[in-house]
Amino acid sequence: MQCPRCLNSDPEFFYKGSRGWYCRKCITFGRAMLQEEKEAISLSPIQSGSEEYTLQYPLTSKQKEISFACKQLIEESDVLLHCVCGAGKTELVVETISAYLKKRKKVCFAIPRRQVVLELRERLASYFPNAKVIAVCGGYTEILDGDLIICTTHQLYRYYQTFDLLILDEPDAYPFRGNPVLHGISETCCKGHTIYLTATPDKTLLARIKKNTLQCLTLNVRPHGRALPVPKICIKTHLGMFYTLLRFLKNHQKEKTIVFVPTIQMANTLGKILGIFFASFICTSKTVNRDEMIERYRRRKNGVMVATTVLERGVTIPGVHVCVYYAEHPVFDLSSLIQMAGRVGRSYESPYGEVLFLQNEKHQQTDECVRMLREANLECDV
Secondary structure (H helix, E strand, O other): OOOOOOOOOEEEEEEEOEEEEEEOOHHOOOOOOOOOOOOOOOOOOOOOOOOOOOOOOOOHHHHHHHHHHHHOOOOOOOOEEEOOOOOOOHHOOHHHHHHHHHHHEEEEEEEEOOOHHHHHHHHHHOOOOHHHHHHOOOOOOOOOOOEEEEHHHHHHHHOOOOEEEEEEEOOOOOOOOOOHHOOOHHOOEEEEEEEEEEEOOHHHHHHHOOOOEEEEEEEOOOOOOOOOOOEEEEEOOHHHHHHHHHHHHOOOOEEEEEEEOOOOHHHHHHHHOOOOOOOOEEEEOOOOHHHHHHHHHHHHEEEEEOOOOHHHOOOOOOOOOEEEEOOOOOOOOOHHHHHOOOOOOOOOOOOOOOEEEEEOOOOOOHHHHHHHHHHHHHOOOO
């Protein structure tokens, strides 16, 4: 037996009810009956002219090379765009999206987090003014049909065998990473090929590259051509870390700084303490009206944002510096460290910034993060 939705074949997860056998591994998405033939949902044809697009900024020569290669390779194979944070991964697939829309083929852009879905929907709607670009995520499930569908990975279960092209952003991020149910659903929703976008590919993607079932295109340069900010590692006692953090924040008090911490409790405690000295914000998975609060912070000229890993991906705040507090904590894996450092120096207006790793002891993951970013910088012209 195999589940037609999540591809589970473990017999322990199948149960026979009054209507027949169904899969319990993906039961949170509703019962997937094995006896019933699953059919693709009926969607409207692609609108004429939906493929026409205009980018906010022209692509660099390196971006053009990757964009063209991606459009060619996806016709025959799945593709991984292994690009550093801030390299413009979304813009790299716009030409491929246009090519599919021109052929009247359905495209989906799937992202782990709701906030990024809503932001990306606005951006792609501005790029493709003649296309119906919709967002499907928590609070936005009334409309499920469009020319270009932007959704969270959890919403892919609605689209069995629907998409000719699936663009999967940050496949190594929570909740997609290590989730066999979402992996299976992403396979069954797409009848064509998949483009994976990430700065930190996981072991599964790297293994597929070795097996030649996935073509990899690499871009280690941001559009502005400046080097990636490389973290400075500072090993201190607990008290020494706090005083070093205060000095770091004071040096950048006229600008914005994100302080990443490993737990919600630490975010709340440290945020209140820092609020004595600076304009302070706290951002965790428990924060009420998180999207609005992030937008308020983005519009500010200065201030400190104390955040957990909810801000490590998908959020661009121009002119920001970053400190990772207790960088050796097991919550921060190599992927997280690279992503957090990648929040700095992303825009043309603010291509520079500082990254500080504060930790109690020497740690392999932080050393490896520094090594990888230095290696990526070897391709920078400046």
